[in-house]
Amino acid sequence: MALQVPKTSGFAQMLKEGAKHFSELEEAVYRNIQACKELAQTTRTAYGRNGMEKMVINYLEKLFVTNDAATILRELEVQHPAAKMTVMASHMQEQEVGDGTNFVLVFAGALLELAEELLRIGLSVSEILPNLVRFDNIRVCKILGCGITSSSVLHGMVFKKETEDAKIAVYSCPFDGMITETKGTVLIKTDEELMNLIKAIADTGANVVVTGGKVEDMALHYANKYNMMLVKLNSKWDLRRLCKTVGATALPRLTPPVLEEMGHCDRRWHHFYHSTSGLYRQSDDDIERAVDDGVNTFKVLTRDKRLVPRGGATEIELAKQIISYGETCPGLEQYAVKKFAEAFEAIPHALANEVISKLYAVYQEGNKNVGLDTEALVPAVTDMLEAGVLDTYLGKHWSIKLAANAAVTVLRVDQVIMAKPDGGRKPPSGKKDWDDDRND
Incomplete structure (x- = not known):
């Protein structure tokens, strides 16, 4: 017993x-x-x-x-x-x-x-x-190469591409026409139907498309064919800030936008200064936190x-x-x-x-x-x-x-x-930067 x-x-x-x-x-x-x-x-x-x-x-x-x-x-x-x-x-x-x-x-x-x-x-x-x-709309963009004295304030948003007289269509759904976040269903059986849908978006005058979801390779191909710039924003907060900046309406389905739903900006650019600096990435992080503290202090002073x-x-x-x-x-x-x-x-x-x-x-x-x-x-x-x-x-x-x-x-x-922690023992991490031994 x-x-x-x-x-x-x-x-x-x-x-x-x-x-x-x-x-x-x-x-x-x-x-x-x-x-x-x-x-x-x-x-x-x-x-x-x-x-x-x-x-x-x-x-x-x-x-x-x-x-x-x-x-x-x-x-x-x-x-x-x-x-x-x-x-x-x-x-x-x-x-x-x-x-x-x-x-x-x-x-x-x-x-x-x-x-x-x-x-x-x-x-x-x-x-x-x-x-x-x-x-909350103030953000800090860190670019290596210069000191804090080279910082500047930009009224708008920062992107890595350039275009002029942009008419912007904003979608909160993936740019592939297959799945939407709403109950609506979009069924595209052939590549020709996808091309016609993107062509209809281009015919509205939109030359910049911003999406909050994934981008299909074929959709990207047709967007390039019709000279449309494609921007992917994973953050829904960034998508809302962009809509507020350019005056656009985020569409939940991949449909051609009307004029009132599109945003507009005269010019969008990314300027680069050639320079050499000894600053490292940790300095940029410290400067970003300092700017964030300063912005929050000003925010508090507006309240009291x-x-x-x-x-x-x-x-x-x-x-x-x-x-x-x-x-x-x-x-x-x-x-x-x-x-x-x-x-x-x-x-x-x-x-x-x-x-x-x-x-x-x-x-x-x-x-x-x-x-x-x-x-x-x-x-x-x-x-x-x-x-x-x-x-x-x-x-x-x-x-x-x-x-x-x-x-x-x-x-x-x-x-x-x-409570008792979930899971068992963690597997050994092994030796870093070593290739796995394989017997051919």
């Missing part, structure tokens, strides 16, 4: 083999806090103007060298559910404001780290929680024009006022309020540890705009308002709100259930 190891009684008995289950303070809450702290420590050294670069190799074995937290999180595969909450908060910050993703991670990690101190001295989670929220000092000035002032408020709170509540204020010091600490005492000393004198001077060779403070180093109020507001919400959500979780 074979011996059988009995399963654990209780909730774990209902789970499949291989599933993980954690509960209570020691197993769930402290584990969640530790995961979020480690994620925050990973990106903390990349915070600020002089942040360190991180080397990330994603699942496609593509190498990234960057200090941009949004790029780092996008390429990382975070498995822990609590750490994923802070990653989601950082993604929400990027969608809402477009900048400040690293602030959310660092601040959320600091909140959880200080909350852990209160939990270990005997406070409960319930005693801590009550004391703790049209520029208020600005706040950078360099840790805003965080120190908030910490000072919250500490003063904590002194007025009775009972155990004051501990949570003071730890919340202390979490704001994580931002100046990430910039330079030596200036915290200097900032508090200057703030006691009444100067609320003093922050870390990033231009100085040694840690020093300066007036951020006079130096013109400012941050958007809305970006700071959402950063604090999302980080606090993520920290509160992590602290509320007292049970973690992780």
Whole structure:
């Protein structure tokens, strides 16, 4: 008779083999806090103007060298559910404001780290929680060969071909006449019928055809025969931007367009400057992220024009006022309020540890705009308002709100259930750049 190891009684008995289950303070809450702290420590050294670069190799074995937290999180595969909450908060910050993703991670990690101190001295989670929220059309086209001073702004879209007096027919379906995305059916039995269909499109005056699907070789042949330029856009968002730019209507079926459905542009070209440069592709990626941050900052300013000092000035002032408020709170509540204020010091600490005492000393004198001077060779403070180093109020507001919400959500979780990962062992990758051995 074979011996059988009995399963654990209780909730774990209902789970499949291989599933993980954690509960209570020691197993769930402290584990969640530790995961979020480690994620925050990973990106903390990349915070600020002089942040360190991180080397990330994603699942496609593509190498990234960057200090941009949004790029780092996008390429990382975070498995822990609590750490994923802070990653989601950082993604929400990027969608809402477009900048400040690293602030959310660092601040959320600091909140959880200080909350852990209160939990270990005997406070409960319930005693801590009550004391703790049209520029999409701008795109960046990177072309190797020149520096950032050679950049220019183009009102329109960029393509690699040229034509004049273009009459543009736009289709959201494949350019082959066989399958459509709608319920309508197009049946073409012979090549002659396909040629007649493309000829009918050309007879309407269209000399540029844009499609959002695949292009059949025979359809491309007949398009060349009737001197029609064919452009394939895989992204439906790009297709919508093109329609808006040229005033066209995207047709769901491959039919000859009427004049009102076609777009028009006077001239379309791709200009090339002969030059030699030592810039590498990573520089282009950094410049693209810088332009994206600038565009998003302008987008935020159209919603709320208020600005706040950078360099840790805003965080120190908030910490000072919250500490003063904590002194007025009775009972155990004051501990949570003071730890919340202390979490704001994580931002100046990430910039330079030596200036915290200097900032508090200057703030006691009444100067609320003093922050870390990033231009100085040694840690020093300066007036951020006079130096013109400012941050958007809305970006700071959402950063604090999302980080606090993520920290509160992590602290509320007292049970973690992780299903067994699908699939078996990954096959060995083998030796790269080696040909397969074959016996002829």
